[in-house]
Amino acid sequence: MNKCQKRDVIQPKGVEVSLFKDGSEEDALISLTDIAKYKNSEAPADLIKNWMRSRSTIEYLGLWEQMYNQNFNNRAYTELLSNSGSNSFVLSAKKWIDETNAIGIVSKAGRYGGTYARTDIAFEFAMWVSAEFRLYLVKDYQQLKKRESDAQKIEWDVRRELAKINYKIHTDAIKENLIPSQLNKQQVAYKYASEADRLNMALFGMTARQWKDSYPQATGNIRDNATVQQLTVLTNLESMNAELLKDKVNAEDGLAVLIKWQENRCKCF
Known part of the structure; x- marks a missing residue:
């Protein structure tokens, strides 16, 4: 992680979820990897890939990037979207970032490495994982923001x-x-x-x-x-x-x- 980033932790439903904020962004980065562990603690990365390969997810991520990212590669996004119906189609966070210049999802290495996303996207993923878990995640995040x-x-x-x-x-x-x-x-x-x-x-x-x-x-x-x-x-x-x-x-x-x-x-x- 960048040395200027600040790490916080919330624990919705007893699951430790890491958040990072670098000071230049009002919005935090929330660990999708930690959220995925609520449903699949053994292979959270596979759960994220399953979520990202669906057409509805790609459409949502593309819309988010079009709203907030001036350098988003719409051509690459359209191509990924058209391929999403194939049974052999696989989409990882790294592939999404590399091909579309996405900023809403971030792949991190190191001690607290994994896949992170801005709050809008993280809450959307949490909803896909579990509606109940999303409610607890949002509640804990709001309490953290209030304390801050x-x-x-x-x-x-x-x-x-x-x-x-x-x-x-x-x-x-x-x-x-x-x-x-x-x-x-x-x-x-x-x-x-x-x-x-x-x-x-x-x-x-x-x-x-x-x-x-x-x-x-x-x-x-x-x-x-x-x-x-x-x-x-x-x-x-x-x-x-x-x-x-x-x-x-x-x-x-x-x-x-x-x-x-x-x-x-x-x-x-």
Whole structure:
């Protein structure tokens, strides 16, 4: 598995089912191999192949890919669909992925290897395996999502408060190192905004005004809409920028330092 993926486990009907989420996708990958073990613990891969060889399954998978995958190979899909009525027709997850460039189903190697799928597809497979098992799978998955949502809200609140504390450190550094005593209130406000946008550029790739122009319907500002991960990085950027200001590093060089740091920090976000 990719080192940035997070593994969770749910246990519908006492069967351990692995889920992975890589951070870039809202939807999780659910193990079809584990679901298949509910019905056939000895040969789960054979059960998945039996499901995938049916015309109705191929039609469903093809429709899903057409909705979510711009690089889906429709020609290969049509050919597989036309061959699905043959008694000799066999379709594995690997063949489906290789021939159609599918993204809804993923074949994984390693300790938690097997066949995985996005939730829509995983729930469809679970229904084919057992309607009862599907109900328990959906219920356990929803409970997991709720726990994640509650934990993320708490973490977001903590990170937001931490960002506020670091913001005070940052503004004190601006006041002590960038603002001459003769500036008027408007000029002082501009100085603060400029430094805040330096951090916005490093983290979000745009200023507060550019973000507002891009998302006119959004509630709050760019930082109010940041993820937990982004707020975590922001607290560190504010501390780093405060030190750069104290060291009299010029704005251009300072921005380069901040961008390089956050790129390295965010590789697994």
